[in-house]
Amino acid sequence: MSIHPLTVIPAPYRPIPNSLLRNGVGKARLISLSAALPLVERDVLEPLSRRVSLAHGETLYGQDEPACSVFNVTSGALRLYRILPDGRRQVTGFAFPGDFLGLSLLDRFAVSADALGSATACRFERLAFKDLICGHPGLMMHLHEITGQELSRAKDMMMLLGRRTAEEKIGAFLVGLQERYVRIGLSAVTLELPMGRLDIADHLGLTIETVSRTLSRLDRDGCLLIVPGGVRLLDQARLARMSAH
Amino acid sequence: MSIHPLTVIPAPYRPIPNSLLRNGVGKARLISLSAALPLVERDVLEPLSRRVSLAHGETLYGQDEPACSVFNVTSGALRLYRILPDGRRQVTGFAFPGDFLGLSLLDRFAVSADALGSATACRFERLAFKDLICGHPGLMMHLHEITGQELSRAKDMMMLLGRRTAEEKIGAFLVGLQERYVRIGLSAVTLELPMGRLDIADHLGLTIETVSRTLSRLDRDGCLLIVPGGVRLLDQARLARMSAH
DNA sequence: GACGGACTTTGCGCTGGATCAAGGACCCCA
DNA sequence: TGGGGTCCTTGATCCAGCGCAAAGTCCGTC
Structure with missing residues (x-):
């Protein structure tokens, strides 16, 4: 029923899990950071980062956990969510290559994050990250803008959830x-x-x-x-x- | 039905519109900024600000309008919302004294804001505000943190709207x-x-x-x-x- | 190649909240 | 003191999406 026999479907339509979301690991970090940031800012951040790899379903961090890291997704996809005591869950969003996680630099993570399929990210130690950007106002402003865009999308989401x-x-x-x-x-x-x-x-x-x-x-x-x-x-x-x- | 005859109700319970939200206009700005910011940061911002007064229902700014100002509410309360072409509305939040509006410094406002009852705010010219905080990393970090808290509340709101x-x-x-x-x-x-x-x-x-x-x-x-x-x-x-x- | 487990689809009856409709309370102003 | 406007409440009915149950599909593994 879902694929009509006469429909021409260009390859690839076979389920290559996460295939399009994995771009070769070596280049991934470069691709990711360049997408989000100007070259000069990437050069500032790059030295601080360490690679993290996640298998399918593995947790990157949990809601309310002390947030000692900031992340930049380099491959795969993550699910961001909160859970109520009775099990009801709200998936607040999904993260893809180039997205930052924990960028609001609060003491604790606002949501949990785990991997859909396998995924990789750059980890930055939060305090070092904070110190670093304090010395680079342009970079800090850029990251602030990214947070502002996330906030704007959150408001789209409220409209979606409340009124559609x-x-x-x-x-x-x-x-x-x-x-x-x-x-x-x-x-x-x-x-x-x-x-x-x-x-x-x-x-x-x-x-x-x-x-x-x-x-x-x-x-x-x-x-x-x-x-x-x-x-x-x-x-x-x-x-x-x-x-x- | 709504007030049981035997219930003792301490004054004031009479409808003094917005009474508790108006704290005397002269001191309002001081109260507001001191609540949100350390003294030194207030002293940096104060000189840039200009007072804005709104009557009941008056609009402070509209969604998608170029955001040439940042605001700090000093008295009254505001309603923040988006409207769909067909009239459906999502009120994304309410703003009270001490709250910043437009702090994500995007080019356009993400929501509309109008006054519930009469209200006042400090207006900051956006570019000047931006330049100023670029020279004060500690202040910028503080404002970033406030934005992060707003983002966290937005995620609470998603859970509320989606699952409760x-x-x-x-x-x-x-x-x-x-x-x-x-x-x-x-x-x-x-x-x-x-x-x-x-x-x-x-x-x-x-x-x-x-x-x-x-x-x-x-x-x-x-x-x-x-x-x-x-x-x-x-x-x-x-x-x-x-x-x- | 068939067994098991996780995920997805579909049918069916139910219900929380929407929608429609009618009053009621309050307020401003004459 | 009364008339008209706005907002709020309450009742009656409806329906989009939920909850349950039962197949169906896909995939990895032995």
Whole structure:
């Protein structure tokens, strides 16, 4: 049902787990930091960093843990979330190569972070990082701006969670993900979804069944195509309309 | 129904609009900046500021407008929100004395801000503000930390919007407001609610009817007392439990 | 190549909160 | 003291999305 027999699907549509999110480990750090920062700032930060590797499902840090590090994701994808005592979970976002984690430099992490598939990151010791940027106002300002953009996206998210329907949530999620992928140089048509349906549900304030049903319906309507490991966006215009601000 | 005849209510419970939120205009700026910042940082910022006064409902700035100013609220309360083309609204938060607005220093405002009742703020010209803090790394770091706290609260809000029931939303809203009031030296028991039911609804992702019904039920259950212009929290323990993280 | 486990899809009945509709309280101003 | 506007409350009904249950799919492993 999800792949129509007459549909031409350009390779790769086979589930190569996280394939598009792994760009070769050697270059990853370079790619990542250059995407987010000017050369000169990268040169300042680079010497402080140490590599961290995570296997599928491994935790990078836990909510409320003392935040002694700042991270920059270099490959793979991470899930950021909070959990209530009774098990209800809110996935506040996903992190991809180039994203900073813990950049607000608070004493404790605001969320937990774990890996979807395998992932790597640069770790910076927080106090050293703080001292360093204190000596580089331009860099600090740049990092502040990145935090400001995250805050702005958080407000988009509030609107999404508080005032939009299931279909709009799914649409906005997919279009937003596509935009982020394009910005880091990944496919714009076939979206890899390294997170599961349950992660998407807990991100959008829905249940896994509603996510599944809504995706199925969009597939049936020819709006998108569910492929193993992800989704192909077909009717971009309609998706854009349903996720429009 | 909302005020039980046998309940002793300490004055003031009469609706003095925004009474507790107006602390005398002359001292307001001092109070505000001293609350948020150390003395030395206040002395740096103070000379750049100009007073702005807003009447009830007046707009301080609009979403997507070029952000040429940073503000620090000195009296009253503001509503921060986004609106979708079809009229659906998400109130992303409320601002009280001491709060900064536009601190992420992006080119455009992420939300609209208007006054609930009358309000005043300090206005800083954005570029001058930026230049100034570039020369004061400690101050910039402090402001960055404030932004980080706002981001953390935004994530609380996502959890609230995505995963909690109407009653939990109301409970968490009231307890959170109380905590903020305490921090700026206002009453801890009788909460003034300068925003209307519709503002609360649009903040919590509910309808005005659900907000009204839920408050009525909590009143009936002896959990709180609806008084003109606000609410008195009676069963703090139960409220804390229902809003617990 | 078939067994087991994790994830996804689908059907069905249910419910929390939305929607529609009607009053009620309060306030400003005449 | 009364009339009109705004906001709030309450009741009745509806429905989008939830919760449960049962297949179905995919994948790794032995």
